Amino acid sequence: MKVGAFYLFETLGEKTPSQAYKEAVEEAVFAEKIGFYAVCPAEHHFAEHYGIMPDTLDFLSWVAARTKKMKLWPMVIVSPLNEPIRLAERVAMLDQFSEGRVVFSLGSGYRAYEFLPFGYDIKNNWKMMRESIEFCQKVWINGKVSYEGEFIKVKDVEIQPKPYQKPHPPIYITTTRDDQIKWAAERGIYVIPAAGFSIYELKHVFDLYKREAESLGNQDMPEKIAFKWIYVDRSLKKARELAEKYFMKTLFAFFQGGEHLYNLLARKLRETWPKDKPWPGKENEINFDVLTGNIEYTTCAWGDPEKIKDIMSLLKEQGVTMFIGGFNMGAMPTELVKKSMKLFAEKVLPYIQ
Numbered sequence: 001m002k003v004g005a006f007y008l009f010e011t012l013g014e015k016t017p018s019q020a021y022k023e024a025v026e027e028a029v030f031a032e033k034i035g036f037y038a039v040c041p042a043e044h045h046f047a048e049h050y051g052i053m054p055d056t057l058d059f060l061s062w063v064a065a066r067t068k069k070m071k072l073w074p075m076v077i078v079s080p081l082n083e084p085i086r087l088a089e090r091v092a093m094l095d096q097f098s099e100g101r102v103v104f105s106l107g108s109g110y111r112a113y114e115f116l117p118f119g120y121d122i123k124n125n126w127k128m129m130r131e132s133i134e135f136c137q138k139v140w141i142n143g144k145v146s147y148e149g150e151f152i153k154v155k156d157v158e159i160q161p162k163p164y165q166k167p168h169p170p171i172y173i174t175t176t177r178d179d180q181i182k183w184a185a186e187r188g189i190y191v192i193p194a195a196g197f198s199i200y201e202l203k204h205v206f207d208l209y210k211r212e213a214e215s216l217g218n219q220d221m222p223e224k225i226a227f228k229w230i231y232v233d234r235s236l237k238k239a240r241e242l243a244e245k246y247f248m249k250t251l252f253a254f255f256q257g258g259e260h261l262y263n264l265l266a267r268k269l270r271e272t273w274p275k276d277k278p279w280p281g282k283e284n285e286i287n288f289d290v291l292t293g294n295i296e297y298t299t300c301a302w303g304d305p306e307k308i309k310d311i312m313s314l315l316k317e318q319g320v321t322m323f324i325g326g327f328n329m330g331a332m333p334t335e336l337v338k339k340s341m342k343l344f345a346e347k348v349l350p351y352i353q
Contacts, residue, residue, distance in 0.1 A: 001316060001352040004038035004324040005031045005341070006075055006227060009053040010253060012331040017052050021059065023334040027327075028063045028070065030338055034345035038071035038103070039063050040324050043078045045114040050253040057090050064098040072098055075192070075227075075324060076107035076174050080128035081118055084152050085159065088136045092163045100164040105172040105192070106133065126180065127151065133171060133189065140168040170222070181205060185212035190221045198297040202226055202318045224319045228311075229300040229326035231336075232343045236304045243302030244288045246330030251291070251299075253330075301325070305347035312352045323352075 007024050011017060028039040041059050044051025053059060056074040064072055072094065079087065095102040108125035109115060115122040131149040138145050144158040163169055173184055176194040184191050185208075193205040202224075210220045229247050233239035292298040301311045315323060325344070328337045 001312065001320065002037035002223070002322040003035070003344075003349060004040045004071070004073060004075075004322065005036055005328070006324050006326040007039070007041045007053070007059075007328055008051055008250070008326065009041070009044075010050055010250060010329070010331050011052055012049045012249060012253060014331040020052060020331075021062075023337075024059070024328065025062050025066060027334060027337055027341070029066045031341060032067045032070040034342060035349055036070065036341070036345070037322070038073040038324070039067075040073045040075035040105075042075055043081075043107075044111070045078075045081065046117065057094055060102075061094055061097065064094065064101065070101065071103055072101045073103040074105050076105050078109040078114070079106045079132040080109055080120060080125050081114065082132070084132050084135045085139075085154065085157060087132065088139050089159050091136070091169065092140060092159065092161050095163040095165055095169055096161050098164075100169075102163070102165070102169045103172060104136070104169040105174070107174045107194075124151065129173070130183070133173075137168060137171070172225075176201075176205075178208060181208050182212050185209050185218060186216055188213075188218050190223070192225045192227070197228065197299045199314055199318050200296075202315070202320065206319050223322045225322045225324060226315045226318075226320045227324045227326070228298065229329050230308070230340070230344070231300070231302045231327070231329075232305060232308050232340045232348070234304055234343065236307065239302045239304060239307075242332075242336065243292070243300055246332045247292070247300040247302075248288060249330035250326075300329075305343060308344065308348050309351050312348060316352065 005028060009020050009024065011020050031039065041053055041056045042051060043053055043056045045054050056077055060072040060074065091102060091104055106129060108129040109122060112122045128151050131152045135147045135152050135154065138147060139157065139159050140163050144156050146156055147154045170190065172190045172192050173180065174192040174194045175181060181191050191205060191209055193202055206224050213220055229250065231239055231243040233242065292300045292302060295311045295314060301308055312323065327341050
């Protein structure tokens with residue numbers, strides 16, 4: 001199993017943006033040295049303390065210059081908010097600059113307040129993302145091209161440079177929707193389960209994608225990915241204490257504008273939960289124990305190395321080949337982030353590789 005480090009760039013009034021960026025770059029450099037595979041920054045706009053990262057490609061350029069082999073894997077680029085010609089050019093340039101380390105990983109966006117200043121309606125987000133993918137693929141592979149979509153209209157354009165990877169970087173979308181999974185499988189585009197915290201939701205996404213892809217003669221996904229927030233400590237008690245402190249800060253920041261995604265994820269969790277297993281916790285209850293008390297559906301993997309191994313084993317049983325971990329959460333001090341990453345690399349990574 002490969003491992004990536006996810007970054008949300010929370011400042012929460014405790015760090016400056018400059019500090020958050022510099023610490024994230026240093027942590028990415030450190031992560032490569034201890035065996036991590038990818039760095040995965042998230043794009044967000046206009047929040048004061050949550051997601052201070054309007055441009056993942058700028059951040060990844062900085063990381064690329066400081067690393068040699070780490071995959072540059074945004075999680076995600078909000079494609080409707082990125083002008084398509086410039087997006088295609090900038091991804092291709094970063095792919096050349098890094099000699100083929102870019103993964104073109106996209107999302108449609110889920111916060112309405114991020115769309116309004118750009119003059120876009122979030123109701124069109126999936127249509128806009130699909131057009132963006134189609135346009136980028138076309139302009140990366142061909143010479144002079146035109147594209148006539150509902151939202152993207154381009155005539156006679158040829159971008160330079162083309163991507164380093166041929167025909168282009170691998171493409172992933174993040175989603176929980178069955179129709180989007182089917183759309184991706186039809187086109188050889190891969191899927192990351194959007195915050196697929198439940199092992200049952202992960203299995204549902206992986207099985208659906210494989211079934212649809214194989215029915216059309218396409219290959220299954222090369223990487224099957226799971227994401228969780230995570231904190232590892234030699235002491236189980238200390239792991240819980242720190243995980244609860246920083247994870248809950250992240251969670252409450254997420255709720256400010258993220259209600260739509262939370263409701264969607266909660267519905268998908270219920271839909272894929274086994275009928276022979278009781279629902280954990282009380283109806284609509286949100287607390288640390290409900291969210292993390294059962295390793296089959298925990299949103300935050302916390303514990304000593306042995307407990308983390310158990311969680312990783314469950315993910316492997318569902319077919320997961322890459323774990324993306326939110327080691328940096330809730331404006332956690334970088335010393336604690338690195339300590340957790342190092343312990344994971346020393347005690348857990350050899351077990352899951």
